[in-house]
Amino acid sequence: MSKQRQEQNLPQSRDSGYTIIESLIAMIVVSVLMIAIAPVMAYSVATRVQARRMELATQAARAYIDALRTGAIKRNDPTNPGFPIQDMSAAPAFAPPPASTNPQNNLYCVNFDETAGCAGSKEFFVQGAWRNPANPTDPTQTGYELTVRVYRADGFTGGTMKTEQQSVANSALGDPKAPLVVMKTEIPASTVPGSYGSLCSRIRDPKTGQISTTACK
Template sequence: MLYERDRYKAISFYLLNFLANRSKTRLQESGFSLIESLIAVAVVSVLIVAIAPLVALSTSARINARRIDQATQAARSYVDAVRGGVIDTAAFPSTLIRNTPNAQGQYTFEAIVAPTNAPSLALTSTCSQVTNSALGSTTVLGTCVDTNGNGFSVGDPQDLFIQPMRSGPNDATELRGQGYWLALRVYRSDALISSNTIKTGIESDCDSGATAFASTSSILCPLVTVRSQIPPVGSSININEVSKGIGSTN
């Protein structure tokens, strides 16, 4: 009887040892080997390198699209303000006025120079100071646009600067009576403190397909350019002359 009991104990002890050793073997064999881990790291690295430019391009394009949308809204608001009489364009300096139509009898504004850059312009400059520096006049209103509610600053890439231009005479009464063309270029405000010359938008490096990323060249180009008719007030003139922006010939 004692012999049978010892034999059962021996068998039980053997089975326990066998199961314990088997569990240890399974634990040691589970998981990834060092080579497998290195291969996985290499594959993930290749994927990250391949995807990173696409993510950067997508983010840049989204930011640029948002900025262009804000510039378009700012230009529309400026046109509405001029049509509503809030902004008086009669006081524009001659550098922003196009008095001579082209061969087709229409006014174009490509020949008007872009705003003047001033790298030394203080970031705390008022809108009047900025306008005087960029356009050479303090009589042009509505040029500074604060898009993020923290106050306009030439050092804020989110803020905008508008360069307005028009056709027509200098006399305010005659200008309102005949109607005219209004053109706008909307820039990033930080373009004004760039060390490079600001562009008018007709240059080859201002092509929209080449400015997805915020390069130095794209910062100097206008975000949008707008051209709109300002109808005459209290005057009955030839509609063809209104469409050309030359007003009455009488």
């Protein structure tokens, strides 16, 4: 009796489990779902990368503004380019930079990585423009309004750079020709005592302990 029962149960065990057709259908369904989800995931990652890039560009703009306020960037200094150009028109605020990265184009490089030069994805070119209704010969003596644009260094590969800031919400990885950040601020006159002048007047030589007369030069 036991042998007969085993022989009757044998065909049932052979028919159990998934068939090849069922497996193929399951693979097709999963593939369709992955194809539908993949663009959303890619866009989400691209948006996150662009948001991080804009965050670094904001830091670059602040570093540039601080350098102007402290006098680290000077006028007519070929060894340290980046002083803002004069804003001669109301709209657009000032012309976009050319595709070339010649230092005479008044572009200031901010490098966030360890590689030399200014051409990578974590390196930025900052363009500034000063505006003063009096149009002085030396704007540092009177103070001025400063407009700043921050561009990706890897966007200077030829062609015309743009002036309008891109949006992180609809740009995904963004347009390398458009500025990541555009901001305005005021740069005070270097001849008027302020927080920087106060700091300079209190800097002492670490060796002699005396007030340094060359700290602000």
